[in-house]
Amino acid sequence: PHLGLDLDLEGGTGNHLPLDRWWSFGGTSTLLGSDSLSILAPKFAALRFGVPIRFHGALGLNMEVEPRFDMARFAGPDGQLTTTDSVRATGTGVVIRTTLTSFFIEAGYGFLHYTGAPGLDGRVHGSFHIAVATQPFDLWKRR
Numbered sequence: 001p002h003l004g005l006d007l008d009l010e011g012g013t014g015n016h017l018p019l020d021r022w023w024s025f026g027g028t029s030t031l032l033g034s035d036s037l038s039i040l041a042p043k044f045a046a047l048r049f050g051v052p053i054r055f056h057g058a059l060g061l062n063m064e065v066e067p068r069f070d071m072a073r074f075a076g077p078d079g080q081l082t083t084t085d086s087v088r089a090t091g092t093g094v095v096i097r098t099t100l101t102s103f104f105i106e107a108g109y110g111f112l113h114y115t116g117a118p119g120l121d122g123r124v125h126g127s128f129h130i131a132v133a134t135q136p137f138d139l140w141k142r143r
Contacts, residue, residue, distance in 0.1 A: 006050035006066065014042045016077065025072070028129045032070050032091035033112025035127055039089075041074035045081050050095070057098065064097040068110070088115040106131045 010030075012023045019040070025031055026038035031046065050068035057063035070091035073081045080086065093110020109128045114120040 002054050004052045004054070006048070006052055006068070008048040009046070010048075011045040012043065013081075017042045027127075028095055028106065028108030028110070028131070030070075031072055031089060031112065032068055032093040032095070032108060032110030033125055033127055034089070034091065035125075036129065039074065041087075042077050043075040043079070043081055044072060046070065046072040061098050061100065064095075066095045066097070068093060068095055070110075085116065087117045089113070089117075090115075102134055104131075104133045106133075 014021065014023075022040040022042045023044055024037050024040055025044070025046075026034040027036035031039070048068060048070045050066040052064050052066040054062065054064050068091075070089075072089045072091075073086045074089070075081045075083075075086040089112055091110050091112040093108060095106060095108040097104070097106045099105070107128070107130045110126065112125045112127070114123060114125075
């Protein structure tokens with residue numbers, strides 16, 4: 001009852017798309033270790049795998065801690081996701097979620113490593129994000 005598995009597979013492809021129709025990524029919800037909305041790509045494939053651990057925290061709050069591993073591939077308008085010229089990104093980190101009255105709070109910290117990205121190849125980028133939202137979508141809330 002306290003341990004689970006998360007697996008997300010996401011993809012998008014577009015040929016001859018104008019720049020304002022490219023897919024935007026970044027931040028804890030899409031690729032750990034990246035800055036929010038920092039990646040634009042016309043073609044992408046992303047896989048996210050996590051192990052959420054749920055428990056009761058301080059003040060009776062339901063908490064979820066999720067170590068996560070993310071992988072993604074991005075390609076330009078003329079590139080293919082399966083070729084060696086596509087950009088590969090690997091993110092690792094942890095996401096913490098809770099609800100406080102009618103607020104959903106999520107914090108994530110991770111590191112991102114790019115392969116094949118001009119100017120970023122081989123570099124490791126870290127980021128920390130906090131999101132606060134109202135009216136949470138809460139699968140583990142007890143009624």
